[in-house]
Amino acid sequence: MIFNFRLKVFIKVAEHLSFTQAAHELYVSQPAITKHINKLEQQIKQPLFKRRGNSISLTPAGELLLDYACQIEDLYQELNNDLNLLQDRTSGPLRIGASTTIAQYILPPILATLKDRHPHIEFSLISANSKRIRQLLITDQADIGLTEGNTAPPELQQETFIKDEIVLVTNAQNRHIQQAQIDKERLTQIPLIIRESGSGTLDVIEQALKKASIKRSDLNIEMRLGSTESIKNYLHHSNASALLSIHTITEELNNNQLRVVEIKSLPIYRKLKFISLHGQHARRVQIFKKRCLKHYNKK
Numbered sequence: 001m002i003f004n005f006r007l008k009v010f011i012k013v014a015e016h017l018s019f020t021q022a023a024h025e026l027y028v029s030q031p032a033i034t035k036h037i038n039k040l041e042q043q044i045k046q047p048l049f050k051r052r053g054n055s056i057s058l059t060p061a062g063e064l065l066l067d068y069a070c071q072i073e074d075l076y077q078e079l080n081n082d083l084n085l086l087q088d089r090t091s092g093p094l095r096i097g098a099s100t101t102i103a104q105y106i107l108p109p110i111l112a113t114l115k116d117r118h119p120h121i122e123f124s125l126i127s128a129n130s131k132r133i134r135q136l137l138i139t140d141q142a143d144i145g146l147t148e149g150n151t152a153p154p155e156l157q158q159e160t161f162i163k164d165e166i167v168l169v170t171n172a173q174n175r176h177i178q179q180a181q182i183d184k185e186r187l188t189q190i191p192l193i194i195r196e197s198g199s200g201t202l203d204v205i206e207q208a209l210k211k212a213s214i215k216r217s218d219l220n221i222e223m224r225l226g227s228t229e230s231i232k233n234y235l236h237h238s239n240a241s242a243l244l245s246i247h248t249i250t251e252e253l254n255n256n257q258l259r260v261v262e263i264k265s266l267p268i269y270r271k272l273k274f275i276s277l278h279g280q281h282a283r284r285v286q287i288f289k290k291r292c293l294k295h296y297n298k299k
Helices: 006-018 019-026 028-046 060-084 101-119 131-138 182-187 202-211 228-236 250-254 283-295
Strands: 051-054 053-056 093-097 121-127 143-148 156-171 190-196 220-225 241-245 257-264 269-277
Touching: 006 019, 006 028, 006 060, 019 028, 053 060, 093 101, 093 131, 093 283, 101 121, 101 143, 101 228, 101 283, 131 143, 131 156, 131 269, 143 283, 156 202, 156 228, 156 283, 182 190, 190 228, 202 241, 220 228, 228 241, 228 257, 250 257, 269 283
Parallel strands: 093 121, 093 143, 190 220, 190 241
Antiparallel strands: 051 053, 143 269, 156 241, 156 257, 156 269
């Protein structure tokens, strides 16, 4: 959407009367918010906020600017919608932001098919964590995002893409776990390789374990590694196990390198979602979403 980000910052600060809340919703630092407001005040040569200790309130200039800024934002949204409807945009750039698992294991075959069918669309894919993807959308650096997150700020809409299952995986030749199924209590005894703190996959796992009254400190953690690929490669040479997305181990299962061990009464699922700004989108965004959904509904 065509809209001055500095005005967006001002609107958020004015709505919440909080620099901290505005920074949280826009996924930028509080010093960055302060800098935008200071620059805006320099431009109009008037203070926009009265500052009293830890609280702020709008000045008359701030109230006036808020009224006009909201009108400008609405007009730009209408313009953006009308421009998208006016053009049959099946060519041009499509900027996609996706979390690591989706970018590495799920999207490549879809993008290959799309490029073959729509050679005039210029695809670019940014791999980052869910928070960064949301920030790219809000600041108009991406057209659509795909994440594992369950929450999104008001500016963004969510739509379920596919359901993902996190499964216990081990070396196919691991003789320490010969069963096809184990009790959840056994999970605390076997050596586990887990992702680093801050991983979205690890967050989902910990939430599921918490519901089963299992804490991270209860686990026998052998090592923390920073990527799914490094975990899989480690498992090839180890009798440890790991909890990974089923979408990340298709090739290893087919080649009988890894196998899945079911955990009784401990299913771990998450929803992978499209996220985007509200309103109409370019036709190529719709083409991309439709192909993603069709691919995972067996075409």
